[in-house]
Amino acid sequence: MISCTRAALGTCSTTGFLCFILPGSQVKFPATVILSLLFVLLLCLSTALGEKPDQTIDLGQFPAETVDSVVIPVPSEIFTVLDKLGNPNWRGELGPEENYPASPNRAQVALLLGTVIADGFVAVEAEDSERVKKIGRNVLTLAEAINVRKSVVARSNSIIEKADAREWNAVRREFDGALQDVNQAMLELNDAQLAQLVSLGGWLRGTEVLTSIVKDKYSRDRAELLYQPMLVDYFNRQLDQMTPRLRRQQLVGEIRKSLGRIGPLIKKSQPSEISEETVTEINALATQMVELIRAKAG
């Protein structure tokens, strides 16, 4: 047995194998174990270095490799930032308090459903539980008009229950979930285009609220939130690809025209350079579109 104050190489008295002996210790490690550990350590180190992501990539190599589906941000993603940048008057941004009658025009109901869900996010920011509950019931009525009531019953009940408990993050998640459930149900009914109209309605109402708040108290930081060129392109593309029957509808046609005007306004600026005039212009267009959606439904 070897005992010393420095790591030493010796021969194990019992096995006869070459061993490493730790300083001041009687513990011996076979050399093969130590060498294996060193090898594994080096391997891990080289793997870790190899897995370091590239600092830059050529996005041009990805056009055919890009996932087609676009996840539309929920209004609360933007409202959260607005909250951090000031103290918006959320109550002042709440939509009209009304029950929407069922309409035979499914495209218009789909757009309206999107705006009502977006209103739900505004009501959550305003922490107005009564309004949230009313919106939860409106979601159900509109979902019924486009045959997807079953898919949102549970969500609607949960929205009402969580609004009562003032669990605002949970309510936000339920509105997001309602949007996905409606979309999924429509896809199952082969109504993908109506599902896109729900998303578009929500985005338009969200944009109306965003521009209204930024217009009230303009700052570059707030205006930057409008820089959403990818989403505008996406919605324009969706409208262009809709069936001629849908595109011929007056409401859809008018929205297509207005959205075509919003695109260049957003894209002409750098993110940090969206002017007060541009915000006012986008607000006028978004307000006009949301009013059209509501008026046609009334």
Added chain:
Amino acid sequence: MNRPASRFRWPAALLVLVLAATSARAFVDDALSFAYEAANPYAERGWIIREDAWGGDLGQGDKKAVTAQLFRGNSYMFFLATDINGAALRVNIYDAEGNLAESKSWQRGRFAYAEIKPRSTGTYYAIVEIISSPEERTGWALVYGFQRK
């Protein structure tokens, strides 16, 4: 002589297509469950995990770009997962110019994570990659969340 065979050719092809689509959808759904499960502890820490998500299937070494609209002022997390045991995935976030923009990322077997605090509002790209997998095609799902704080 070929008639009976050709009579069944189209229905058989259709059946194969339906089965392929169903199985692809099923493994994306399974991957999605894993991604949500992995993201759940973050929800308990105040992150709002979106119900909408991306998904698909890729071969080993393949990459896909997922576009996302992100807003300066929020923090975002992306969770990538697969249900294939033994697979290894990776996700990294780049800005519209192709510069690495994430503040943190890690890869642990069939889960991968990236976090970003965008320096400006706009379009970002999550690059999803299957590093290795015992299967020819690996179903994946990417969920994201944002933080209000």
